[in-house]
Amino acid sequence: MARIKVTERNSEERSESRTEMLSEYIKSIAFKKQQITKVFQKGDKIEVASQVYGFVGSYYEATIVSSIGAYHYKIKYKNLLTDDESAPLEEMFTSAAIRPVPPHRDETMSENGFRLYDMVDVFANDGWWFGFISGKIGEEHYVYFPTTADNIAYPRDVLRFHQEWSNGKWIFLPRQGKIFDLH
Numbered sequence: 447m448a449r450i451k452v453t454e455r456n457s458e459e460r461s462e463s464r465t466e467m468l469s470e471y472i473k474s475i476a477f478k479k480q481q482i483t484k485v486f487q488k489g490d491k492i493e494v495a496s497q498v499y500g501f502v503g504s505y506y507e508a509t510i511v512s513s514i515g516a517y518h519y520k521i522k523y524k525n526l527l528t529d530d531e532s533a534p535l536e537e538m539f540t541s542a543a544i545r546p547v548p549p550h551r552d553e554t555m556s557e558n559g560f561r562l563y564d565m566v567d568v569f570a571n572d573g574w575w576f577g578f579i580s581g582k583i584g585e586e587h588y589v590y591f592p593t594t595a596d597n598i599a600y601p602r603d604v605l606r607f608h609q610e611w612s613n614g615k616w617i618f619l620p621r622q623g624k625i626f627d628l629h
Contacts, residue, residue: 464563465590468563468565468592470592472503472565472576472577472592472593473503473592473593475576475610484541484546484614485541486510486513486519486541486544487510487513488510488511488512488513489509489510490510490546491507491508491509491546491547492507492508492509492510492521492544492545492546492547493505493506493507493508493544493545493546493547493548494506494508494521494523494537494539494543494544495544495545496573497543500594501573502593503575503576503577503591503592503593503594504571504573504574504575504576505545505567505573505574505576506523506524506525506526506572506573506574507523507524507525507573507574508521508523508524509522509524511536517540517542518538518539518541519538519539519541519544520537521536521537521538521539521544522534522535523535523536525572525573526572526573545611546611548606548609548611548616549609549616560587560602560605561579561621562579562580562581562582563578563579563621564578564579564607565577565578565607565608565619566578566579566587566605566606566607566608567605567608568589568598568604568605569604569605569606570598570600570604574606575589575591576591576593577590577591577592578590578592580597583599585601585602586599586600586601587599587600587601587605588600589605607619
């Protein structure tokens with residue numbers, strides 16, 4: 447009986463340790479600026495990383511409207527609207543907040559479904575939010591978002607594997623919370 451309790455406690459400690467490690471890793475990625483490795487053209491489909499408190503770790507789909515000087519762009523959001531909701535919102539950003547839209551690769555990566563600690567993006571509140579799988583009950587995947595400390599259940603159809611734009615190419619982050627250096 448005592449051996450079972452020790453094993454359960456060690457398992458819980460490893461789980462907490464992995465959760466803390468993943469949380470710090472995701473925060474470090476969410477708070478960094480994108481590398482300026484691509485010049486965008488009018489009409490390019492992109493994602494804009496939010497650095498606004500409460501929205502850090504989220505990406506919003508948009509299109510390049512025009513280039514404004516060196517490495518500055520006017521963009522038009524796909525899902526965010528103006529205050530009066532009459533038109534898509536347009537804003538100015540530097541290249542450091544912009545990345546290309548990641549390639550769609552779910553069909554090759556999710557044959558076995560999402561696993562505990564997989565790093566994912568969830569489409570919610572008009573954007574893609576970066577977190578990791580913290581559990582599954584039935585068909586719902588629980589995703590923990592380290593930048594907001596929320597743990598929320600989602601259906602599989604609003605999840606995608608997280609990818610990072612690094613040195614001009616897309617990198618799939620390792621599955622099940624394995625950490626590596628992107629540089």
